[in-house]
Amino acid sequence: MKWMEFPREILIGKNVLNKVPDVLSKLKINQKVLLVTGKNTVDVAGKQIREMIETAGGVCEICVCEKASYEEVDKITETGKAFEADCFLGVGSGRSIDLAKLSSKNCDVPFISIPTAASHDGIVSARASIHSDGKSESVEAQAPIAVIADTEIISRAPFKLLAAGCGDVISNYTSVLDWELASRHQNESFSRSAAMMAYMSADMISNSANLIRPGLESSARIAVKALVLSGAAMSVAGSSRPASGAEHMFSHALDRLAKKPALHGEQCAVGSIMMMYLHGGDWQKIRDSLRQIGAPTTAAEMGISNDEIIEALLRAHTIRPERYTILGSGLTPSAAEKMAVVTEVITE
Numbered sequence: 366m367k368w369m370e371f372p373r374e375i376l377i378g379k380n381v382l383n384k385v386p387d388v389l390s391k392l393k394i395n396q397k398v399l400l401v402t403g404k405n406t407v408d409v410a411g412k413q414i415r416e417m418i419e420t421a422g423g424v425c426e427i428c429v430c431e432k433a434s435y436e437e438v439d440k441i442t443e444t445g446k447a448f449e450a451d452c453f454l455g456v457g458s459g460r461s462i463d464l465a466k467l468s469s470k471n472c473d474v475p476f477i478s479i480p481t482a483a484s485h486d487g488i489v490s491a492r493a494s495i496h497s498d499g500k501s502e503s504v505e506a507q508a509p510i511a512v513i514a515d516t517e518i519i520s521r522a523p524f525k526l527l528a529a530g531c532g533d534v535i536s537n538y539t540s541v542l543d544w545e546l547a548s549r550h551q552n553e554s555f556s557r558s559a560a561m562m563a564y565m566s567a568d569m570i571s572n573s574a575n576l577i578r579p580g581l582e583s584s585a586r587i588a589v590k591a592l593v594l595s596g597a598a599m600s601v602a603g604s605s606r607p608a609s610g611a612e613h614m615f616s617h618a619l620d621r622l623a624k625k626p627a628l629h630g631e632q633c634a635v636g637s638i639m640m641m642y643l644h645g646g647d648w649q650k651i652r653d654s655l656r657q658i659g660a661p662t663t664a665a666e667m668g669i670s671n672d673e674i675i676e677a678l679l680r681a682h683t684i685r686p687e688r689y690t691i692l693g694s695g696l697t698p699s700a701a702e703k704m705a706v707v708t709e710v711i712t713e
């Protein structure tokens with residue numbers, strides 16, 4: 366059996382935030398809404414959404430959250446149950462959406478993703494990233510029932526976030542290769558259509574790299590469309606496989622060991638340059654697209670030390686051992702250093 370979960374409504378464009386009441390009414394869930402947001406995004410979009418819902422006759426309670434931890438998930442779940450919310454809204458960059466995704470699942474009600482930045486494909490996926498004991502964990506939650514991406518708001522978020530989101534999508538080039546490899550070496554089930562969608566989303570960013578600029582609504586539109594397509598690839602696959610390979614394991618390793626990790630999408634993209642080198646593919650194309658966008662391509666640009674890069678490369682294959690990738694059973698220290706030096710991620 367194949368079970369695919371997709372959002373029912375996806376709105377991308379200028380001022381689509383105003384459509385929140387319409388979407389709620391179309392989904393017939395406009396009674397009691399719990400809005401999960403952060404302390405900055407509450408002013409960017411949160412209060413405005415509450416006002417619109419109340420004007421339309423609904424009830425909306427705002428939960429301002431600090432960090433994406435299990436304690437916070439429990440707290441929001443309790444609030445949702447006490448409030449008898451029939452829908453959650455995740456309004457913010459990553460954290461608020463992850464929290465809404467998981468706590469709404471705990472309450473057995475749907476959630477709507479309303480990103481105010483487009484820094485990773487979690488804005489459309491079923492997985493949530495939660496911090497526990499200083500580590501970030503990716504857990505299965507639920508896909509949003511709707512995505513409302515106001516590209517005007519997203520274009521006003523720091524450009525670094527949008528560039529990271531583009532990096533997360535570009536990294537699909539190597540995720541897809543890893544998945545194909547796993548299907549050949551380990552007979553892992555593989556979906557050609559999911560792989561093509563993930564590949565296409567990476568192409569969308571790479572081919573438009575010269576159009577992605579700070580402050581442009583059209584750039585936010587390109588990034589969000591690609592993120593949505595990448596999310597759809599995961600929905601078709603029924604897992605994160607088409608958008609998460611060795612480059613993601615490298616990023617998760619950095620999250621655990623680096624003194625100051627960079628953004629998820631930045632790390633995955635730099636990982637993807639190196640993993641493409643291992644695959645024997647066109648790693649320069651990935652690097653050049655990232656450069657054009659203005660996303661980091663080196664350890665120094667990410668604020669990460671050479672030693673941390675090497676250590677993350679050596680540990681990456683242990684992060685998710687059941688997920689077969691080009692890293693196989695691991696790299697030797699000299700191989701790790703060589704790939705980082707050749708791809709100019711680190712300098713000797």
Ligand SMILES: [Zn+2]
Binds near residue numbers: 608609
């Ligand atoms: Zn990712």
